[in-house]
Amino acid sequence: MGKSIIKNYLYNNILLIFNLIYPFFTMVYVNKIFSLETIGEISFALSIITVFISLSSLGIPVYGMREIAINRHDLKKMSKIFSELLTLNFISTIIFGIIYFIIIYFYIENSKNLQIYLILSINLLLNSFLLEWFYTGLEEYEYITKRNILVKIISFIFMIFFIKTEKDVNLYLIFLVLGTSLNGFFNIYNSKKYVKFSFIKVKLKDKIHGLKYFYFQVIIGIFYNGCDQIILGLQSTSTQVAYYARCRQLIVVPIVISSSFTKTLIPRINNIVNRLFVK
Template sequence: MNDTPSMKKNFIYNTIYQIILVLMPFITTPYLSRILGSKMIGIQSYTESIQAYFLLLANLGTSVYGTREIAQHRNDVHERSQLFWEIELLSIFTSTISLIGWIFLIIMNSRYQVYYIAMIPHFFATMFDISWFYRGLERFRLPVTQSIFFIILEFIAMILFVKTQSDLLTYITILSTSKLFTSLSLWKYLQQYTIKINFRTLKFEHHFKQTFCYFIPTIATSVYTILDRTLLGLFTEDSSQNGYYFQSEKIINVAKSLSSTAINSVVGVRISYLFSKNKIAEIQQRINHSLNYILFMSIGSACGITVIAHNFVPLFFGEDFIKVEYLLYILCPIIIITGISNCLGSHYYTPSGRRIQSTIYLIVGSVINLVLNLILIPSFDAFGAAAASVFAELIISILYITNSNGYMTFQLLIQSGWKKLLAGIIMIILVYPLGLKMININKLFLILLQSILGIIVYLFILLILKDNWIILYTNKLFQKIRRIL
């Protein structure tokens, strides 16, 4: 396979997928919030956080490592076939070990036992997930289309079978089986991209060592993305606190997906290939372009959520989740902060093979987050967990930038971001008060009005400030319009 996959097409596929991921919570969350309530949502959040540790062990870093290895050997069909089976069989082995541990947990723990049983298909989904192989080949269409298909089926099943608060078990079962079928569906295309190999020649020791290097930073990352919910479940008697935090995270994660996930996934794979060819100038150019895009989207998203949160939360989640509004105010900076760190992680540290270096920074941030959680959660519940996460993410981003060997600098960050940040602040100052004053207007109409005005103000201020990135793409847009006319 010597053809170069289209980055534009891959970006479109990934963007479509991210849009679907964005739209589905906007459809399902209001329904589930009102049907299940904050306590049941809290139970789901806590049990998912417990399983997440076992799934991390099951994956053992093979997803990120596998994508990188396939990307670097994509033009050699024998080498990539050999790599696929070595990495996939290793994944099956680690997933089996993790599943045994999960079964032991079920036997020993009677609390939430029935929900833990319903989550078992998740392990087989991880075991047979080969989406990393297609991402390494930059064939994003296959995993994206299959994922979208099963997301739609998952939604239909939820509407048909989740009707009351007692249907949490049904909902968890739907989620886990959907993930399993998504993973299995990708296997039917495998023979198009691999050849038969001699299984006696397979070697696993090297891959185990390498995946373990990827596993450590994943664990470190998870300390502040999963442990928050685990500690909330352990230190607070009210499961609703977990429900509030879980729902606020959903909104933040949607914004993060729109802001950076699509471009990081696509460009990160291409940069792995460029590092193997030592094309340093092109790597720097792509990092700069990605950073501008991520700052534009993440600052706009963070400020936009701040503007509409007051009216959005009660309309979207219901009155039972009113505390989510204040959690969103605390968590919004994470959209910008993680956009920067994830850009460096996917564009520099991972493709250049510096995972051990990034692991150290992640561990530092994770320890800080853990300590702050232990101090803040007993007194401030979900608000303490939110504040701890923001501070930990900030420390990690600072460490990432400081040690990126010039691929990203604070000077570059300020040059690329200050106009966007100023535009976002002006947007908040001008548009946020409307949500407090226009109390007699329909909430949905008011949210739409604030959103549209916010976008207009944000773009208008950027044009006035002559932000280089927005000017560049405005000119490109006008050029395309002229060609059409």
């Protein structure tokens, strides 16, 4: 039996509320320390990293969630899916990581800005290990919620204790990366409770066929919601990007709230539909 939808929904909303509040605490604290120019440059770099993370994902977050939800009662199939998608995502991350480093090497001239892009690239390189799709497919919303909150609280505590002046910007970036990437270490370690990873040959043709529709949605999403800050940053100043990024945080609030219940139901729907109509 799957987990309670109501319980999942409650945990998902706890995480949702926390994720809506958390940026405001960090924003208030960071605004007192860093200049608008620095904040704008960080926001611009984050927007580029986000695009590369989306491109390297290959649509696996949605596809993988569906496949895990469908096969979560079959350890052998689930382990095979997990191993294939983790391997494929790791390979794609390396490829897009190389492209990213080539671009920043030729186009970023300021040494301070280059350090920002290099530190934030850790998020890109470790993205394949986040495995949110795996735990969402299993409907492990309690684990997802507790882990996310714990990691971000630890990251914020480190910021308060160690970030004091503008010179601490690199340390701030490390803690920012920690607030995301540390989840991956917990996820990889915890995954041993559910699946057995094995190094297997990925059938690229079959996977590309299965992923192409999901990847097309990713590409559309990048054009719709991922390029605005990049375009603004290329055509204006870092200060203007900083103002825009802060306003954008408020705009996405109703969007996130409206999608919460749908996100909770999708794994269960996939599992039920597969049992009723496929098998």
